[in-house]
Amino acid sequence: MSELQLTGVRKAYGGLEVIKGVDLDIKTGEFVVFVGPSGCGKSTLLRMIAGLEEITSGDLIIDDIRVNDVDPSKRGIAMVFQSYALYPHMTVRENMGFALRFAGVPKPEIEKRVKEAANILELEPLLDRKPKQLSGGQRQRVAIGRAIVRHPKIFLFDEPLSNLDAELRVHMRIEIARLHKQLAATIIYVTHDQVEAMTLADKIVVLRSGVVEQVGSPLELYDDPANLFVAGFIGSPKMNFLKGVIEIGGDGRAYARLPDHGNEKITVDPKGLKEGMPVTIGIRPEHFKEDGSASLDLAIDMLEHLGGETFAYARHGRGDLIVIETKNGRGLKSGDRIAARFDPACALVFDEGGKRMR
Amino acid sequence: MRTKSTNILPALFTYGFVGLMAFLSVFPFIWMVLGATNASIDIIKGKMLPGEALATNVANFFTLVNVPLVFWNSAKVTILATVLTLAVSSLAGYGFEIFRSRQRERLYSAMLLTLMIPFAALMIPLFIMMGKAGLINTHIAVVLPTIGSAFVVFYFRQSTKAFPSELRDAAKVDGLKEWQIFLYIYVPVMRSTYAAAFIIVFMTAWNNYLWPLIVLQSNETKTITLVISSLASAYYPDYGVVMVGTILATLPTLAVFFFMQRQFVQGMLGSVK
Ligand SMILES: Nc1ncnc2c1ncn2[C@@H]1O[C@H](COP(=O)(O)OP(=O)(O)O)[C@@H](O)[C@H]1O
Ligand SMILES: [Mg+2]
Numbered sequence: 001m002s003e004l005q006l007t008g009v010r011k012a013y014g015g016l017e018v019i020k021g022v023d024l025d026i027k028t029g030e031f032v033v034f035v036g037p038s039g040c041g042k043s044t045l046l047r048m049i050a051g052l053e054e055i056t057s058g059d060l061i062i063d064d065i066r067v068n069d070v071d072p073s074k075r076g077i078a079m080v081f082q083s084y085a086l087y088p089h090m091t092v093r094e095n096m097g098f099a100l101r102f103a104g105v106p107k108p109e110i111e112k113r114v115k116e117a118a119n120i121l122e123l124e125p126l127l128d129r130k131p132k133q134l135s136g137g138q139r140q141r142v143a144i145g146r147a148i149v150r151h152p153k154i155f156l157f158d159e160p161l162s163n164l165d166a167e168l169r170v171h172m173r174i175e176i177a178r179l180h181k182q183l184a185a186t187i188i189y190v191t192h193d194q195v196e197a198m199t200l201a202d203k204i205v206v207l208r209s210g211v212v213e214q215v216g217s218p219l220e221l222y223d224d225p226a227n228l229f230v231a232g233f234i235g236s237p238k239m240n241f242l243k244g245v246i247e248i249g250g251d252g253r254a255y256a257r258l259p260d261h262g263n264e265k266i267t268v269d270p271k272g273l274k275e276g277m278p279v280t281i282g283i284r285p286e287h288f289k290e291d292g293s294a295s296l297d298l299a300i301d302m303l304e305h306l307g308g309e310t311f312a313y314a315r316h317g318r319g320d321l322i323v324i325e326t327k328n329g330r331g332l333k334s335g336d337r338i339a340a341r342f343d344p345a346c347a348l349v350f351d352e353g354g355k356r357m358r
Numbered sequence: 359m360r361t362k363s364t365n366i367l368p369a370l371f372t373y374g375f376v377g378l379m380a381f382l383s384v385f386p387f388i389w390m391v392l393g394a395t396n397a398s399i400d401i402i403k404g405k406m407l408p409g410e411a412l413a414t415n416v417a418n419f420f421t422l423v424n425v426p427l428v429f430w431n432s433a434k435v436t437i438l439a440t441v442l443t444l445a446v447s448s449l450a451g452y453g454f455e456i457f458r459s460r461q462r463e464r465l466y467s468a469m470l471l472t473l474m475i476p477f478a479a480l481m482i483p484l485f486i487m488m489g490k491a492g493l494i495n496t497h498i499a500v501v502l503p504t505i506g507s508a509f510v511v512f513y514f515r516q517s518t519k520a521f522p523s524e525l526r527d528a529a530k531v532d533g534l535k536e537w538q539i540f541l542y543i544y545v546p547v548m549r550s551t552y553a554a555a556f557i558i559v560f561m562t563a564w565n566n567y568l569w570p571l572i573v574l575q576s577n578e579t580k581t582i583t584l585v586i587s588s589l590a591s592a593y594y595p596d597y598g599v600v601m602v603g604t605i606l607a608t609l610p611t612l613a614v615f616f617f618m619q620r621q622f623v624q625g626m627l628g629s630v631k
Contacts, residue, residue, distance in 0.1 A: 050527075071533070083522060085522065102533045
């Protein structure tokens with residue numbers, strides 16, 4: 001059952017194209033997260049879905065109806081804004097009931113729905129306060145409550161947690177995940193924070209400069225990124241990238257020679273590879289294991305002991321820093337020389353253009 | 359010791375300067391109040407003490423002037439001008455800031471340029487226009503030229519820059535049309551801006567003199583400023599009576615300012631926090 005479809009959606013401001021043809025299919029009840037660096041067009045795309053920004057070309061379909069030219073309030077969506085955008089002159093109760101009042105919903109019904117939402121969000125004691133008298137987290141909840149009372153088909157969130165402090169952010173993240181289950185609602189959520197994306201999403205849409213780079217579940221994107229950008233964007237600490245040159249052996253096996261690592265050779269899947277081809281090898285920090293068959297000769301630059309695990313930042317000679325995650329790194333010291341071993345099967349290969357070879 | 363004396367000098371200078379300025383602005387008020395209690399002849403002689411002529415002066419003022427009619431005229435003109443100016447000019451300032459386009463920016467610049475044209479240059483063409491429209495000697499003629507105030511439009515446009523655009527977005531998602539966003543969101547959110555503009559426009563309208571002097575010709579339509587000035591320019595002006603009139607004419611603006619002082623300061627500092 002598809003709730004929302006985008007086909008060939010574009011947005012241009014004058015001559016400047018900021019959304020460059022987006023195709024997307026969102027199913028009922030899905031939690032979809034748009035993620036990408038700041039300025040990539042996430043908000044613009046969300047605002048186009050909301051009807052706050054005109055669609056230059058392409059189709060936006062909600063429930064099998066093309067809604068490109070439908071008024072925002074008639075699209076069955078509700079939006080939670082980054083600044084919360086609560087009406088400062090109204091109480092929490094009035095803020096939440098405002099849209100319903102304009103839609104001509106009878107008073108008792110408004111009362112009922114506001115109560116319901118206040119109950120879900122634990123806002124009852126605050127109903128008669130003005131936004132000015134609320135903390136950041138409380139305003140956030142009112143903004144969500146204002147969306148809930150409208151019983152929308154789709155909730156839109158634009159970086160809703162970015163104005164909260166770190167602790168509250170984690171709390172509200174859990175709150176939103178719980179809400180998604182409780183309301184069984186379709187949610188489209190914008191963030192530049194890949195941790196938020198990973199923890200909340202059923203489906204992540206990675207955007208870069210107005211183009212969808214990849215769509216998939218969090219673990220799909222993590223394990224199987226389509227390109228260098230997604231590989232580097234998803235995961236924290238970031239995936240390590242090593243320069244390599246392909247060499248094809250007489251037996252048809254392929255190796256990536258790493259010129260920055262003393263010409264260490266690692267075995268790679270030969271599919272699509274040619275002799276002399278420049279590639280990028282990607283290895284995640286946690287893929288370094290003592291029993292791996294490949295090995296990098298590194299000197300430790302710096303260590304981060306988190307208790308459970310240790311992140312070692314190491315380099316070969318004057319090369320780029322490589323991050324290694326290890327469970328038994330308590331004995332390490334900076335300056336130590338180590339052989340960082342990994343299983344070459346875990347290494348991802350990207351061609352010169354950044355496309356994943358597989 | 360030394361450092362102390364170098365610190366006191368500038369402070370003395372500051373206090374002296376501020377004191378002088380305060381005296382200069384308060385003195386006319388004191389003189390007005392004292393004058394109302396003295397006979398005209400004493401005022402001319404420069405008497406600066408309270409006298410006993412207050413009751414006579416008040417009585418004379420009320421016989422010379424049809425007070426209810428004159429105040430009614432002033433109130434009517436002022437309320438009309440204030441309400442219309444605030445409505446029209448705030449709408450324009452909001453529009454210029456929110457719905458930008460190159461043509462509108464040009465129009466806006468042209469509008470600001472009109473601030474540099476002195477009223478004296480507009481008086482005659484305006485008078486001819488009002489004559490052709492058959493509006494001479496009407497209060498509408500007094501009010502009409504003031505309601506599209508370039509200054510008030512400018513003030514509202516500047517204040518609108520602090521109006522969060524996400525509030526407009528939220529209102530659109532909530533189903534409000536443009537005019538409803540203006541009426542139900544913008545106006546209440548910007549109320550301290552409106553309060554500050556209200557005081558300025560109210561005072562300007564109440565004290566307006568030159569244009570009403572030209573366009574209002576019969577005694578039935580004249581406002582308080584015109585009447586006082588005609589008292590003062592009589593062959594033998596009674597300054598005691600003039601001072602009584604001036605006090606009465608000052609009261610409404612004083613009242614407005616005292617009641618709205620807090621909002622005025624807030625509005626001047628920017629209304630959206
Ligand atoms: N009204 C506008 N006029 C011109 N360019 C705009 C406008 N709004 C956004 N942009 C541009 O569109 C791009 C995407 O913006 P946005 O969607 O806000 O990015 P994000 O939310 O991903 O940080 C940015 O490069 C921004 O400069
Ligand atoms: Mg954004």
